Amino acid sequence: MNFTNPRRRFAHAAVAGLALTGLLSACGGSDSGDDTKSSGPVTLPFWGWANGQEAVVKAFNAAHKDVKLKYTKVTDQLTMQKQLTNAVKAGNAPCLVQNTAEYVTSWVSQGALADITQYVGSSKDRFNAGAWASAQVQGKSYGVPTSSSPNFTIYRTDLFEKYGIEPPATWDDFIAAGKVLKKHGVKITNYAGEDPSTLEVLAMQAGAHWYAIDGNSWKVDFQDAGTLKAAKVIQEIIDNDLNSKLSFADYAAVQRNYDNGGTATRQISTWQMAGMVQNFTKSFGKWALSPWPTYQGEAARTPAGTNLTGSVTLVTKQCENQKQAAEAALWMSTNTQAVKTMASPTTGNGVMPALADSNSYAGQAISDKLLGKNYQPAQKVVTDSLNTVTTDWTFGPDWTAMFTEMQAGWAKVVNKQEKVTDLLAHMQEWTVKDLKSRGISVKG
Amino acid sequence: MIRSLRWKGAAFTVPFQLGFVFLYLLPIGYAIYQSLYREQQSGLGLGGSTEQFAGLDNYQQGLTDSAFMGSVLRVVLFACVQIPVMLLISLLLALLLDALTSKVAGRFRLLLLVPYMIPGVVAALVWINLYSPDVGPLTPLGRAFGFDWNFFAPSMVWSSIGNLLTWHGVGYNMVIIYSALQGVPRELFEAARLDGASELRVALSIKIPFIRGALVLTGMLSIIQMLQIFNEPALFRNITPQTVSDSFTPIMIIYNQAFNAGNYHYAAALSVLLALILGVASFLFYRLTSKEAD
Numbered sequence: 093m094n095f096t097n098p099r100r101r102f103a104h105a106a107v108a109g110l111a112l113t114g115l116l117s118a119c120g121g122s123d124s125g126d127d128t129k130s131s132g133p134v135t136l137p138f139w140g141w142a143n144g145q146e147a148v149v150k151a152f153n154a155a156h157k158d159v160k161l162k163y164t165k166v167t168d169q170l171t172m173q174k175q176l177t178n179a180v181k182a183g184n185a186p187c188l189v190q191n192t193a194e195y196v197t198s199w200v201s202q203g204a205l206a207d208i209t210q211y212v213g214s215s216k217d218r219f220n221a222g223a224w225a226s227a228q229v230q231g232k233s234y235g236v237p238t239s240s241s242p243n244f245t246i247y248r249t250d251l252f253e254k255y256g257i258e259p260p261a262t263w264d265d266f267i268a269a270g271k272v273l274k275k276h277g278v279k280i281t282n283y284a285g286e287d288p289s290t291l292e293v294l295a296m297q298a299g300a301h302w303y304a305i306d307g308n309s310w311k312v313d314f315q316d317a318g319t320l321k322a323a324k325v326i327q328e329i330i331d332n333d334l335n336s337k338l339s340f341a342d343y344a345a346v347q348r349n350y351d352n353g354g355t356a357t358r359q360i361s362t363w364q365m366a367g368m369v370q371n372f373t374k375s376f377g378k379w380a381l382s383p384w385p386t387y388q389g390e391a392a393r394t395p396a397g398t399n400l401t402g403s404v405t406l407v408t409k410q411c412e413n414q415k416q417a418a419e420a421a422l423w424m425s426t427n428t429q430a431v432k433t434m435a436s437p438t439t440g441n442g443v444m445p446a447l448a449d450s451n452s453y454a455g456q457a458i459s460d461k462l463l464g465k466n467y468q469p470a471q472k473v474v475t476d477s478l479n480t481v482t483t484d485w486t487f488g489p490d491w492t493a494m495f496t497e498m499q500a501g502w503a504k505v506v507n508k509q510e511k512v513t514d515l516l517a518h519m520q521e522w523t524v525k526d527l528k529s530r531g532i533s534v535k536g
Numbered sequence: 537m538i539r540s541l542r543w544k545g546a547a548f549t550v551p552f553q554l555g556f557v558f559l560y561l562l563p564i565g566y567a568i569y570q571s572l573y574r575e576q577q578s579g580l581g582l583g584g585s586t587e588q589f590a591g592l593d594n595y596q597q598g599l600t601d602s603a604f605m606g607s608v609l610r611v612v613l614f615a616c617v618q619i620p621v622m623l624l625i626s627l628l629l630a631l632l633l634d635a636l637t638s639k640v641a642g643r644f645r646l647l648l649l650v651p652y653m654i655p656g657v658v659a660a661l662v663w664i665n666l667y668s669p670d671v672g673p674l675t676p677l678g679r680a681f682g683f684d685w686n687f688f689a690p691s692m693v694w695s696s697i698g699n700l701l702t703w704h705g706v707g708y709n710m711v712i713i714y715s716a717l718q719g720v721p722r723e724l725f726e727a728a729r730l731d732g733a734s735e736l737r738v739a740l741s742i743k744i745p746f747i748r749g750a751l752v753l754t755g756m757l758s759i760i761q762m763l764q765i766f767n768e769p770a771l772f773r774n775i776t777p778q779t780v781s782d783s784f785t786p787i788m789i790i791y792n793q794a795f796n797a798g799n800y801h802y803a804a805a806l807s808v809l810l811a812l813i814l815g816v817a818s819f820l821f822y823r824l825t826s827k828e829a830d
Contacts, residue, residue, distance in 0.1 A: 174795040181800070201577065202798065203584025230582060285778020308579055341775050345670050489581040493797040500603075500781040507690055507778060529574075529597070532581035 133160045134413045136420060139176070140190030141166045142238075142403065143366070144440030148430045152423060159416045161188070169195075169399070173492060180204045180410070187411035188421055193226035193402030194487050194495070196234060201489035201532075205234040206409045211418035212236055218426055222481040223446035226397050227404040230305070234406055236421040238434065239363075239443035240450060241401035242477040243293070243384050243394040246365075247357040249466065250378045251278055259382035263325045266357075266385045270334035279336040279355040281329065282346065286339060288495070288502035291512065293359070293395035294322035296482050298387060302523075303488035309533035310488065314520040315513075321387060323512040330508065337506055347371035359384060361401040362444055362457040362474060366437035369459045377464025381473040384480075396482040400443055432456070444474070451475045490526050497522055564811075571595070571805035594805030603783040604806060608763070608813060611785050615762040618698040623754060625702065626709035631739050633710070634717040645714065649707040656704065660771045663700040668775070688776035697768050709754045716750030717743055752825045756818055763814050766791070786810050 138149060138161045149163040166172045169192055176199075179185040185204065199205050209232050216224055223237035247259055252269075255276055260266035270280035283290060295302070300318030304311045313319075329335050336355045338346045349355050351372045358364065368379075384394045396402065405421040407414055424430050425446055434440035435453045442457050444450050454474045460467040488494060501515040527534040574590040577583070598604055629648060633641040651659065667687035669675045678685045687696040720743055728738050744751075766787040773780040773788075782796070783789045790810070794803035 170796070173798075177795065177798040197582070201581045201585075230580070285776075305580060310580060337778060339775070339777050341773075341777055342670065489577075493799070496782065496792060496796050499777075500783055503778040503781055509690070527581070530581060530585075531576040531578050533579055 133158055134416050135160045135162050136188055136411070136413060136417050137162045137164065137186035138188040138190075138405075138420075139164050139166050139172065139186045140405075141168050141172060142190060142400065142434070142441045142443075144434045144436075145190070147433050147439060148424055151427070151430060151433070152420065155423075155427075156420075159413075159420060161420060166190075176204070180408070183410060185408040185410040187408060187413065187417040189406050189408065190238075191235070191404055191406050192399050193237075193397045193404060194399075194491050196227060196404060196406065197229050197487045197489050198492045199406065200229045200234055204408055204410075206407045206411060206414045206417075207232045207234060208407050208414060208418040208421075209233045211415050212422055215422055215426070218448055219446050220448050220450065220478070222396060222478075222483050225483055226402050227406070235404040236418070236425045237397075237402075237404050237446035238425050239397065239401055239403040240446050240478060241361060241395070241397035241481055242444050242454075242474045243359065243361050243401070243481075244473050244477050245357055245359055245382045245384060246379055247382060248353060248375070248378055249380045250375075251353055251356045259380070260357075260385050261383070262388050263385045264388050267325070267328050267332070267334065270329060271332060273356055274332065274334055278353060279334060280357055281335050282338055282349070282355045282358070283326075283330070283335045283506050284340045284346075285337060285503040285506045286341070286499055288498045288505075289398055290359075291322060291326060291498075291502065291515075293398060294325060295319040296395040296485050297384070297393050298322045299393075301484075301486065303486050303491075305486065306535060309535050310527060311535045312488070312520065312523050312527065314516045314523065319516060320513070323516060326505075327512045330506065330512075335506075343367070344371060351375045361399075362454075363400045363437075363442045365459045365462055366442045369437060369462050372462070376461055377466075379462050379464075380466035381458075381463070381470040383473055384477060392477075392480045393482060394477050394480045396485045400441060403443060444478070450478070488523070488527075489532060490523070490530065493526060494519070494523050497526075567804045567807055570801055571808050574801045575799075590801070594802050595809060597802065598806050598809045601806075604786065604789050604809075607783055607786050607789055608810075611763055611765060612817075614694055614698065615759055618701055619755060619758045619762065621698070622702045622705050622758065623709060623751065626706050626713055626754070627744075627751070629706065629710045630713040630717055631743065633714050634743070635735065641714075645711065648710055651704050652707040654704070656767050657771065659704045660700060660768045663696070663703070664771060664775055667696055688772070688779055690779045693772065693776070693779045697772060700768060701765075705758065709758070712754050713747060713750050716747040720746045748825075752822065755825070756821055759817055759821060760814055763810065763817065 133156075136159060138145075140163070146163055146165070149161045153160050164186070166175060172189065172191065173195065176185065176189060180202065191199070196205070212233050215236075219237060220240050223240040227233055227235040227237050245259065251273070252259065255272055255278075257269045257272050258265070260269050266280065273280050295318055298318035298321040300313075300316050300322065302312065302314055302319070304313070336349060338349055338355075340346055347367060348371070350358070350368065351374055353375070383392060386392050405424060407417045407421060411417050431445045431447065431453070434443060435445055435456045436442065437457070437459055442459075444457050445453050454471045458467070458470055458474060463470050498515070498519055501510070501518055504510045505512055505515050524534055571594050572590060572592075573587050574594060575585040576588040577585045633644055636644070654662070666672045666674055669686055669688070672687075674687065675685070686692060724742050725738055728742055733741070764787055765785050769780050769784045769788060770791075773782065773784065782792045786806070787810070790803045790806045793799045793806065
């Protein structure tokens with residue numbers, strides 16, 4: 093469909109016709125240039141779920157003659173995990189896959205990914221350090237990052253003004269503000285029963301290390317000082333009923349609740365704003381950004397990339413053209429137009445690019461419709477937070493299984509059937525046992 | 537002569553045997569084979585994995601897995617409540633139908649079978665929408681009568697699923713029981729009535745003992761179906777993941793192990809274990825219920 097030359101198109105039809113009559117067996121196609129079967133375009137299957145990828149793939153295919161991407165849209169990360177597991181087992185994994193930073197080590201551990209350091213290593217300086225690290229395991233690159241992870245608080249200015257509270261600077265302030273809001277029937281945050289990522293990111297921020305590499309074995313610690321600090325904040329919020337409990341399963345209901353002022357703040361990154369803009373009807377212009385709350389007496393620190401803020405394009409081991417795949421991944425993360433497409437909440441998914449200098453994209457990645465007069469100051473909140481991203485966090489080799497186990501326990505925590513510390517004790521025991529059963533050496 | 541005839545007769549079963557071997561025995565054999573292996577990694581676990589013979593380790597892990605055994609127990613307890621309730625309703629309806637003329641009965645039989653004609657997943661979706669605190673009519677209805685119920689709360693979720701299963705299964709079980717009732721010799725009723733037995737007495741002393749076989753059959757089918765319950769809780773999980781965990785029922789755990797955690801070998805072992813548990817449960821149920829009849 094990109095063949096502009098009618099003669100070449102004719103050549104293609106002829107080649108196809110020959111192939112159909114079975115005469116093409118020995119025909120190498122030396123005369124029709126770079127588009128014939130033997131030397132002609134390598135097709136790389138690419139699986140992803142982010143909005144905007146379709147357009148980026150189209151642009152890539154238009155700009156490349158020898159390499160073509162074939163895009164398949166997958167529903168979400170969870171579906172990706174299932175489908176990719178099956179594809180790897182069946183031996184027909186796609187060349188390129190979108191994934192989030194959390195799962196890179198798991199895939200490496202399953203032997204699914206190709207080490208592409210030799211193809212992309214020299215481009216390291218074009219990316220910011222936190223994002224680059226998200227596609228690496230033990231110093232080897234398995235993919236190229238597509239996003240970085242600004243994180244901050246978004247809050248309802250109208251509710252905060254009405255009840256005379258300031259945007260919380262620390263987690264203690266956050267709880268105090270929550271108690272004020274509760275008196276008026278407003279929740280300060282939402283904890284979805286299936287999503288323990290709140291615990292994960294608060295622990296990251298507090299300097300926890302659930303997994304660490306110690307020599308030739310893993311060290312597992314779900315009960316270090318940082319995690320316990322995070323647990324205390326979360327427990328206090330749950331015990332005092334400061335949180336709503338809406339599941340993301342009913343996404344529209346979650347958004348309606350924010351739009352109606354049932355819950356007043358979220359700790360988010362830029363990409364979540366797209367969902368808010370799409371689903372809101374009445375609270376436009378009433379939202380503002382403030383820095384991610386700190387722990388009392390500590391310097392500002394924000395979590396490492398998770399979900400779409402930790403997006404990477406990975407190259408699989410089963411891919412026959414790993415070099416071309418690595419270069420395609422690099423192109424999608426660095427080409428100005430592609431990056432712009434993905435950074436916009438309308439054409440893409442509103443993520444901040446992974447580039448070393450992505451400050452200029454801050455204005456595009458957030459929504460002025462949502463923020464109204466608070467749009468200008470919000471940009472600084474976004475770019476400032478990029479300097480405080482946690483860079484020393486490690487995801488473990490059984491993260492996928494661990495997170496599934498944690499989800500089940502988190503539901504009980506949100507339903508007040510157990511304490512956060514009970515969950516952590518269970519996760520400690522479970523994870524050590526799970527790693528051992530896989531034959532992985534572990535201390536803990 | 538006789539031998540060749542026998543072979544000819546056997547030849548007629550070839551299509552069945554082929555299907556049986558390829559669709560039944562081979563997959564089961566493969567699952568058992570898979571369940572004896574495990575993926576083994578080493579060091580930091582970053583170098584991929586190898587398949588190793590594990591013997592019965594996966595089974596031992598399954599038997600001591602509190603989540604798996606817990607889910608079996610959860611479903612068995614649920615079955616102990618839901619199946620008797622459902623069968624009792626089916627039996628009552630069948631007895632009532634049996635008391636009617638066959639023309640009227642036929643009409644009602646069709647009507648009562650309608651829920652069963654709806655695919656299980658669709659039925660679950662319909663009820664999930666009815667239950668929904670957001671859009672369902674049952675929540676405002678309850679409030680109008682002073683009930684503040686939440687069908688997705690941890691304490692309510694089994695009742696909600698049970699109601700759905702009962703609604704869906706009553707018609708099917710009723711049809712089986714009703715056709716068994718049709719087979720009861722009518723002259724017995726005459727004799728009983730001549731002896732002065734009331735209709736209730738006829739039902740209790742003649743009809744029910746006669747259809748014991750059908751009750752055992754429907755009971756056993758329901759138990760087998762219940763232990764394999766997946767669709768309904770999986771759909772409930774979609775809407776209320778905080779109450780329905782992904783280890784809610786045995787099949788959900790197996791699904792999760794295979795497709796989320798990527799642990800095929802363990803999933804295979806759990807599947808075989810579940811099949812064994814099902815076999816034992818059916819056998820026990822059959823023995824216990826038929827012993828009484830002797």
